[in-house]
Amino acid sequence: SSDLTQDPAVSVALGQTVRITCQGDSLRSYYASWYQQKPGQAPLLVIYDKNSRPSGIPDRFSGSSSGNTASLTITGAQAEDEADYYCNSRYNNGNHWLFGGGTKLTVL
Amino acid sequence: QVQLQESGPGLVKPSETLSLTCTVSGGSITSDYWSWIRQPPGKGLEWIGYISYSGRTNYHPSLKSRVTISEDTSKNQFSLTLTSVTAADTAVYFCARLTIVGPTSDFDFWGQGTLVTVSS
Numbered sequence: 001s002s003d004l005t006q007d008p009a010v011s012v013a014l015g016q017t018v019r020i021t022c023q024g025d026s027l028r029s030y031y032a033s034w035y036q037q038k039p040g041q042a043p044l045l046v047i048y049d050k051n052s053r054p055s056g057i058p059d060r061f062s063g064s065s066s067g068n069t070a071s072l073t074i075t076g077a078q079a080e081d082e083a084d085y086y087c088n089s090r091y092n093n094g095n096h097w098l099f100g101g102g103t104k105l106t107v108l
Numbered sequence: 109q110v111q112l113q114e115s116g117p118g119l120v121k122p123s124e125t126l127s128l129t130c131t132v133s134g135g136s137i138t139s140d141y142w143s144w145i146r147q148p149p150g151k152g153l154e155w156i157g158y159i160s161y162s163g164r165t166n167y168h169p170s171l172k173s174r175v176t177i178s179e180d181t182s183k184n185q186f187s188l189t190l191t192s193v194t195a196a197d198t199a200v201y202f203c204a205r206l207t208i209v210g211p212t213s214d215f216d217f218w219g220q221g222t223l224v225t226v227s228s
Contacts, residue, residue, distance in 0.1 A: 030211050031213075033215070042202055042221050045214055048214035095166060097213070
C-alpha cells in the first residue's frame with residue numbers, strides 16, 4: 001500500500017509514556033518525519049531524519065523506525081502535548097509526499 | 109529564522125480558480141523546495157506540490173491536472189493556482205519549506221495557513 005496508516009486516537013496518563021505509530025511500505029526506503037498540530041495552528045515539526053529534534057522541541061520526544069513502521073514516543077507526556085500528530089514520508093517512487101491520517105493524542 | 113505568510117482570497121466560487129501567494133522572509137526561494145499543503149476542515153493534511161530552487165515543479169498525482177505552482181524570485185514569493193474548484197477544495201492552505209537530504213525529508217517551516225472556502 002502507498003498509504004501511511006496511523007491509529008486515529010491514543011490516550012496517555014499524565015507523566016506516562018506513549019508511542020504513536022505509522023505504517024507504510026515507503027517507510028522501508030524513506031524516513032518519516034513527525035508533526036504536532038494543535039487546534040487552529042499550523043503543524044510543527046517535532047521529529048525529522050528518523051530521530052532528530054528541531055531546536056526548541058523537548059527531549060521527551062523521540063523517533064524510531066523498524067521495517068515498515070515508524071514510531072513517535074513521548075516519554076513523560078505533559079498536558080501541553082495533547083494534540084494531533086501526523087507522520088509524513090514519500091511515496092515509494094520517491095517523487096511525491098504523503099501524510100498519515102493523524103493520531104489524536106489525549107493526555108488524561 | 110525562515111517565516112512564511114500566505115495571502116489570497118478567502119472565498120472562491122465553484123468552477124473558478126483559486127490563487128494564493130506565499131511570501132518568504134529569512135530565507136531565499138532560490139534554495140530548497142517550497143510546498144503547498146492543504147487541510148480540509150476537520151480532516152488530515154494533503155501535500156499538493158512543490159517548486160524547487162531551480163524552478164522545477166512536482167505535483168500530487170490526483171491534483172496534477174488542475175494545479176500550477178510558480179515563483180517570483182524578485183519578490184521571494186511562490187504561488188498556487190488551482191483551477192475548476194469544487195466544494196471539496198475547501199480547506200486551510202499552508203505553504204511550507206521542504207528540506208530533502210537523501211532518504212530524509214521534512215517540512216520544517218510553515219505559514220500560519222489561510223482558509224479558502226469554495227461556495228457560490
